Amino acid sequence: MRIRALAFRIWRQFLHDKRTLMLMLVAPLLILTLVSLVFNGSTYRPKIGIVDVPAMITERLSQEDVNLISYASTTSALDALKTQTIDAYISMQNGTPDVVLEGSDPSKNKAILLDLQRLVQASPGSPAGSVQPKISYLYGSADMSxxxxxxxxxxxxxxxxxxxxxxxxxxxxxxxxxxxxxxxxxxxxxxxxxxxxxxxxxxxxxxxxxxxxxxxxxxxxxxxxxxxxxxxxxxxxxxxxxxxxxxxxxxxxxxxxxxxxxxxxxxxxxxxxxxxxxxxxxxxxxxxxxxxxxxxxxxxxxxxxxxxxxxxxxxxxxxxxxxxxxxxxxxxxxxxxxxxxxx
Known part of the structure; x- marks a missing residue:
């Protein structure tokens, strides 16, 4: 009887404390829902600007999981990079692909560099594969953690x-x-x-x-x-x-x-x-x-x-x-x- 009375008191206490009851029942569901929405979102596709690059490179990049955006000049591409509109841009400098990464997010840098690596490996006899691209960073560096x-x-x-x-x-x-x-x-x-x-x-x-x-x-x-x-x-x-x-x-x-x-x-x-x-x-x-x-x-x-x-x-x-x-x-x-x- 004493155990039952104690248990009933705890139950009544919880039923009268609506805020605690909601915290126990609703808050975990809310947080789990947020976790699900965040981690089940779409896969991020890097946004890469291109400035006067050969059609072969553009065609090969389009086969990767990236968004390509064309720019008339490196100046406009650089402006887009500074405002985080794109994650990197590629231009040709004396026949060599010049890649400039925004650089503030190591995960995005890694994804873009992997795409470029696949581009080089898939085109060993082409201009894209015969010359290693030059990599530079607008912010950060290759050592950024x-x-x-x-x-x-x-x-x-x-x-x-x-x-x-x-x-x-x-x-x-x-x-x-x-x-x-x-x-x-x-x-x-x-x-x-x-x-x-x-x-x-x-x-x-x-x-x-x-x-x-x-x-x-x-x-x-x-x-x-x-x-x-x-x-x-x-x-x-x-x-x-x-x-x-x-x-x-x-x-x-x-x-x-x-x-x-x-x-x-x-x-x-x-x-x-x-x-x-x-x-x-x-x-x-x-x-x-x-x-x-x-x-x-x-x-x-x-x-x-x-x-x-x-x-x-x-x-x-x-x-x-x-x-x-x-x-x-x-x-x-x-x-x-x-x-x-x-x-």
Missing amino acids: SFDNFGPVLIGFFAFFFVFLVAGISFLKERTTGTLERLVATPIKRWEIVIGYVIGFGLFTTIQAILITWFSVDILGMMMNGMLINLLLVTLLLSITALTLGIFLSSFANSEFQMMQFIPLVIVPQVFFSGLFNIDTMAQWLRWLSKIMPLYYGADAMRNVMIRGKSFGDIAVDLAVLLGFSIVFMVLNVLTLRKYRKV
């Missing part, structure tokens, strides 16, 4: 994750201990409360951003071709976005456990759309989800700085989007405080 490619994404992920979690739990304690209620009882305005909390937590967010940036570049030796101040700025804005989001979502949690329940719903989906996995192989409707993920813009800006050596102007759009996310979440925080005081 996968960690150099994934590293910027990992920096963004860990900065976002820990700030989100710590800020959310810290603000939750402010509510559960009555500190927030006492604060809103004063004449201070709601927007002043939000700004104050953001600045207060933001100090430690800045320290974290500086530490992560320094450790990744100087200790782990991640590839760094851009300005360190730009990388620090991206990390800081991404952390502030996580800070404001964590504070906002903590308003819907009553315990630290409930705050952690947001991880599979808010953090995990961003991993799939951050750039760790090739978004180009996903279904078109699924790619649009990446546009509402802060980590997508943070990782893109970090790769542009660390791998491609881009300047502030090149990452301005990503920074503006991250700033926009932060402002939206701060406004939502101000609106959420209405339930504590109608001022």
Whole structure:
């Protein structure tokens, strides 16, 4: 009887805690669905530009699993390469195939080089097979590792994750201990409360951003071709976005456990759309989800700085989007405080 009573109490407790019940039953299905959609996408086909190459090479390349795009000059092909419209381009320089790889993704580099190797092996007596192509890289090098490619994404992920979690739990304690209620009882305005909390937590967010940036570049030796101040700025804005989001979502949690329940719903989906996995192989409707993920813009800006050596102007759009996310979440925080005081 005592065992049955204990079991019934646990069952009733779970039935009354709808959020935990949904986490156990729905969250695994959601994550498994995302994994299935990501890994069961179409096979990536490298996009190769061609500039005045012999018809024999073009014909042979068309038989490979690649997308060929013709350009009138190497200048236009290079412009397309800089904007990641293509992954490489081939031109003829003094009778020798000249291949320029975009270079920021080792997996794409490897796929293109394998296609070129098959081209040479399949045409031993032709111009394509008699001369070894010249290989050069716009960004990166032949020695670039996968960690150099994934590293910027990992920096963004860990900065976002820990700030989100710590800020959310810290603000939750402010509510559960009555500190927030006492604060809103004063004449201070709601927007002043939000700004104050953001600045207060933001100090430690800045320290974290500086530490992560320094450790990744100087200790782990991640590839760094851009300005360190730009990388620090991206990390800081991404952390502030996580800070404001964590504070906002903590308003819907009553315990630290409930705050952690947001991880599979808010953090995990961003991993799939951050750039760790090739978004180009996903279904078109699924790619649009990446546009509402802060980590997508943070990782893109970090790769542009660390791998491609881009300047502030090149990452301005990503920074503006991250700033926009932060402002939206701060406004939502101000609106959420209405339930504590109608001022």
